[in-house]
Amino acid sequence: MRPLSSLAISMARTGVDVIDGQRGRLFLWLPVGFGTGIGSYFALPLEPGPIIWIGIALMALALLISLTRLPPLLAPPAVAALVILMGFGAAGLRAHLVAAPVLGFRYYGPVEGRVIRIDRSASDARRLTLDRVVLTDFSLERTPARVRVSLHAAQEFITPEPGMRLAVTAHLSPPPGPAEPGGFDFKRMAWFDRLGAVGYSRSPALRAGAAEPYALLGVHRLRQTMSDALQTRLPGQRGAFAAAILTGDRTGISPATSEALRGANLSHLLAISGLHMGLLTGVVFYALRLVLALIPGAALKYPIKKIAAMGALMAGGFYLALSGFNVATERAFTMISVMFIAVLLDRRAISLRTVAIAALIILAFQPEVLPEPGFQMSFAATTALVAVFSILRRMRLMVRWPPAARVIVSVVISSAVAGIATAPVAAAHFNRIADYGLLANVLAVPLMGAVVIPAAVFALLLLPIGAEGVALWAMGQGIGWILGVAGTVSSWQGAVTHIASPPGASLPLIAFGGLFVILWRGRWQGIGIAPVALGFMLWAMAERPALLIADDGSLTGRMTAQGRWLSKDKGSGFAAGVWLENDGDLPDQARAAARPPVPLDLGGLRIRQVTGRGWQEAARAACAEADLVILNQLWEEAPLTDCLLIDLGFLCKSGSLALSASSAGGGALRLTSAYGASGLRLWNTPALRWDPPRRAGEVKEKLPPYVMGTVFNIR
Structure with a gap:
């Protein structure tokens, strides 16, 4: 057996070799660590107090001081810990800086x-x-x-x-x-x-x-003028689409068009985001560079590439203002700005490093965007595309191919990679997958980049001399093709598959595993597949709540073999739609209410819901025969001792409720509150005042609402 000292030396050398193998790529992990700290803050069940914040600040300071003295093997883990603490602190600081009064009643x-x-x-x-x-x-x-x-x-x-x-x-x-x-x-x-x-x-x-x-009044008036002009010159949904992608005004988009675009996975073309910002600034960059190159001697005397980059940045800033400083557009402009600043500094414009810098900037100023689907989908697609095309560039697979073939293959690869990278995020947040989305994007996105956006740029340039007609016509033809693709593909049988919501751990596991595969270099790269597989496994094994109760007590939803049965076909439509979507079901309240009704009883627990006229007497009668009574009124009379009453007073402090089988087993049922699951946070004060009533003999365990979201177990 080898001496312990020799084994320790060998392990240390191995660790140093592993770290050395990641030289040049450790920077790419900074936004991952920063995001981990932000996610940790949002996942807390309880808002950190002053003592915790002081402790975090002291830990960060100690790590910062020790960085200059640590050996090479310990420096990267110390930096990772420091960045995680900084992300945690940035999220907490932002949450306190934006604090403002919240209305406490109707x-x-x-x-x-x-x-x-x-x-x-x-x-x-x-x-x-x-x-x-x-x-x-x-x-x-x-x-x-x-x-x-x-x-x-x-x-x-x-x-x-x-x-x-x-x-x-x-x-x-x-x-x-x-x-x-x-x-x-x-x-x-x-x-x-x-x-x-x-x-x-x-x-x-x-x-x-x-x-x-x-400050934005002039911009608003310009947006409105442009939107009205576009919808006048391009009547129908073509003009509405043009107004949406150029000014952010979606008022003219019909529900049918929106649904068709979602069904074909083309709704991203409607939002002013990274694709539009990239296409517009790219067109401006290459057009300016071409014009400057055609001027005799200009390319020899002036840095035309940098001049074109500055022009593209200005165009991007104008587009940002025109969109009304939409959050998604701000994120896209940040990414594009990092890219063009890299051009100005003679650095590679498109690389994982520029993506990492853009992510750090966005998360530092707006840490709250981390849980949002827009941020997750933007960076999932961008990271995957940059990684895949970097590999293809190193392999030089398409160097000798004809230009037309390279363009076609690049579009197909881009759509496939972006679709695969964003599919888990889209399914988790929107509960649907467009099965023919790849085909739709291959048919539509090239027209967006080759016709619609360039035509829009030329229309703006030709507008002062009144010659924008041809450009607008070309733009309308491209939009017509896109809308036609969306309508055709979304109408096919099985165009959309509905997906149930995953547990909270699934998406972070999938994201971390995917990032590990992309960012890690060496033989351990495949380890990232394990968390991805675990995330999907947890998703597949997740069970939806057996009974859901709306926060006004007027709607309940009981899971059956045919899907969730709803207690009424109208009213509380938002809650009904969310429940059905999260079940992976069609969000059709009337159809769900028409399913064969089933008793609300669950696991031996007798449950009744009381609504409508004469609710006082009905509640007393229900309490005499049931264990749990749901009431959509405020009970102000003498407390009912024969049952557990969930009235508006209870729901005001708990939020919506879910009843499901408890992990404790033994037939126990777990009643979970929305505010309890969210935790006692700055934005979630009602849970602070919640002391739910108890019924002797049935409530065996009562936990604070911030502990794992569990209110109590009912046996």
């Missing part, structure tokens, strides 16, 4: 504020985001920094625009929690948007005073 009355954003709600109503808000009988300290109001009445008196100060009578409520425990947390997103209330109005908005200065 409000009906006058709402006054300055318009800062105009968009459309899911019901296609005009929606306004207001800041500098004034509410009746609210002090400044209690007034939300921003509110969002959907206008359902005809606006006959004013046309809202950014900077306008207006007043409207509106119904407001706090940002809603997840539709089911562990689901999408709108409260968290609203917190980082400083959105303290959301609601609607059925009365016209009125001007409340002189317009206040607003």
Whole structure:
């Protein structure tokens, strides 16, 4: 047997060799570590207190000081730990910096504020985001920094625009929690948007005073003018599509067109994101470089490549402003800026290093985007594409191929790689996979890059001299082809496969495994396949809750062999749609309610739901014969001792509920709350006040709502 000292020396040498083998690639792991720290912060069940933050700061400082003294073998792990702590701290700092009051109850009355954003709600109503808000009988300290109001009445008196100060009578409520425990947390997103209330109005908005200065007013008017002109010159859905990709105005896109684009996996063409920004700046870059190269002597006297890069950056900045500084466009502009700055610094423009730098910049300033599908899909596709084409470039497989063949093969490879890389993210967040998406993208994306975007650039350049007609015609033809592909492919049998939502660990495991395969160099590269396989295995084994209860108590959903049965075919439509989508089912509430009804009883637990007139007597009667009663009213009479009553008071503090088999076994059932699953966080204060009622003999174990999202086990 080898002496322990010799074994230790051998292991140390092996570790040094492994680290040396990753020289030049360790930088690529910085955004992975930074993102791990951000994800750790968001995954916490409890908001860190001052002592924890002080401890983290001291640990980071100690690591930073020790870096200059550590041996080569320990330096990379120390840097990794430091970067993780920095990501954790960045997320926490951002969460505290954006802190703003949140409405604590339903409000009906006058709402006054300055318009800062105009968009459309899911019901296609005009929606306004207001800041500098004034509410009746609210002090400044209690007034939300921003509110969002959907206008359902005809606006006959004013046309809202950014900077306008207006007043409207509106119904407001706090940002809603997840539709089911562990689901999408709108409260968290609203917190980082400083959105303290959301609601609607059925009365016209009125001007409340002189317009206040607003930097984007001129941009908004330009956007609106361009959108109106495009939809006039290109009538129908072609003009609406053109307005969406150039100005971000989607108001003209019909529901049928949106559904066709989603069914063909072409909805990404509608959003101003990395593809559009890359195509537009690429067209400007190569056009400027070509024009400058045609000037005699210019290429010898001036750095035309850098001049073209500066011009492309300016074009990208203009496109960013034109989109209304949309979050996805800001992310795309950051990525493009890093690429062109690399050109200015005589570095390789497209590489994994530029992708890593862009990810670090975005996550440092907006750590809250990490859980969002837009960020995940953008960087999944970009990282995979850069890695694959770097391999192809080193192999020199297509060097001698004809240019046309290289273009066709590159498009097919790009669509396949991007589709594979983003498929798990799309399935996890949107619960659907477009089975013919690869074919649709191969048929549509080349037209987007070769016709639509270049024609849009030329139309803008020719607009001052009134010669934009030909460019707009070409643009319309390309858009017509894209819409035709979307309509045809989405109409095929089996075009869309619905996927159930994965457990929380699946997507991080798949992402980390994929990144390990791409970023690691050497014989251990294949280890990354293990976490990918584990993530998919957990996804396949995940079970959906047997019973779901909406946060207003008016809708329940019981899982059956035919799918989830819903207690009513109308009302609480948002919760119903989310439940069915997360089940991997068609989001059709009426069809789900028409399934054969089943008792709500589960595992020997007798469950009743009470709604409608005479609910007081019905609740008493149900409590006499059931163990658990769900009520969509606030019970203010003497407590019912014969059952566990889940009324509006309970649901106000718990959020939506899920009942499923407990991992404890023995027939136990686990009741999980939405706020409990989200944890006691800055954006999730209702759980702080939750002390759910107990029923002696049935509630065997009661846990705080921040412990694994478990409220209590019922036996």
